[in-house]
Amino acid sequence: MKETTRVFAIYKVIALAISLVFMQQYSKETVFITGSALAFLCIFIIMYALDLKCNGWKRESLKGKWLGKVNLFLILLLEGVLLGLGIEEWQPIFIVLGIELISYLTEEHDFYGLSVAGFIVMLGIYPGSINLVLINILVLITLLITINDSKKLSFYKILNRDQREQLIHLEEQIKDNERLIKTIKYSAVLEERNRLSARLHDKIGHSISSSIIMLEAAMLQMKKDQEKALISMQKATAHLREGVDDIRKALREERPIRSDLGSSDIQLLLDEANAKYELHTIYRTEGDLEQVNLELWQCIKENVGELLTNVLKHSKASAFTVEIKVMTAMVKVSYYDNGVCKGKLIKGLGLEAVEERTIKCNGKCFFEMNEMGFKVINIFLIS
Template sequence: MEKYNYDLKDKNFHLEEIRKEENKINYNSIQSVKIEERNNISQKLHDKIGHTLAGSIMQLEALKIIIKSDEEKGFIILDNIIENLREGMDDIRYTLKKIKPNVEELNINNLKVMMDDFCKKSNIKTQLKLEGDLNEINLIYWKNILECMSEIFTNSIKHCNGDSINVHISVFNKIIRVHIKDNGNYQGEIKKGMGLLGIEERIVNLGGDVYFNNEDGFSNLIILKR
């Protein structure tokens, strides 16, 4: 029996080491992709800005000489410089627009980082479910949702006696629904401390509603109008 337990622990140890190695490989792969993307973007901006500015500087140098003797030709060169710079600015704006993450991607990433950080601190598992068009959640809503969730996670570290928390964000026709629920076991009436009162204040100020329930784990339900 002791040998069996030893073998099982040894296998679990090796599995954990394999998982760590896989996570390391995945992290390195992601970092490599990010570095490659940054390099490509840097090269594109360098090429566009460098080509546009170099050409414009050369034309300006020529303009200094030509405009003294041929004003008409000088103005033609000046118009060319203006057009080149305008096209260069358009190219740069287009490149930056392509690489800038939209509100949905940025805030979902912030949420996932928050959940991962909470999981490491608390050893409580987290699960995220997303539903509907999350682009309909504006920046003000996202800011308050993330602040509320940060408060909920802080409360969970202090009070949750369960081992998992589910986060479900849904966008419907008329409302945005955010439901955060753990699987703890709670007794008695809900006492609203500074954390829960702060969540209520944020959501009410946005014209929404918030509900707390501890009959089956602790549930935080936030409803916002679209």
């Protein structure tokens, strides 16, 4: 509530200045005016210091806050003194102190109604001159508006702080998730290596070990019985041939499908853009992706990365789409976003790199701008 405390301190000084001006107009004694001003200023400074000392203290609750109770006592004391003096020129100070008292003792939803009601009661007791009444009304209205704005400011400061803490927490969660993903990937690699090594050991290791034993037996039989030695060598050769076939079969089965490998790389790029920059990404494919060779997959992947960077830097797009359509003799790749396109197309380094990369893969590159966004189309011929 530092904002509200500051508002009341400022308005106390303003009210004091107004009261002194009116007292001078009615020819009050200079000594009395000066002494009163210094006394009020000293008390206002003490009250402001006490309120700041109660940092974070809510005005709705005084329980256990002795500093707040001291401040409340000073307000009541000043209000009593002003009532006892009965000088109508002190009314602006009386109004500000009264509103501060109400803010201490009432709930927020009752504050404004009670402030206006208290002001009306005060006018009934001390009507005062018309000029003073108008000044008091102005002080009341501006003070209530300023208090309302200060409460909103406090609310938004707290909201901003909470959102900042939530953002930090979410960033930490993202980092934890990234570390978890890396751990899972590493564990998956280790598990795959372990499975492959176990398969090679179980199916191929035994075949090679038995072949070695047969060859050693053939070496011992070479001098005594060449026919048995030859039979042993033939069996060993057959076992080794089977082992080589098993190795080729295992590697063929373990090798990832080319289309899955290339497609997953593109999907990974789009997912990262979605997670980091909140860019809605869409990936669609059609046709037999196995007809796309590795060189072409690499070209498409690099173009996706280049165009994603272009979208994030130069476009206000909220969505980015990649479509791969494989036909009988060609592959059509479309990249498009829903960004704002103005003026004539000027190819920067990024778009030139996309075009050059496409041409190197014996493809054609087309650019299109319209009210729907920006679109790039690659056409590749396949044999």
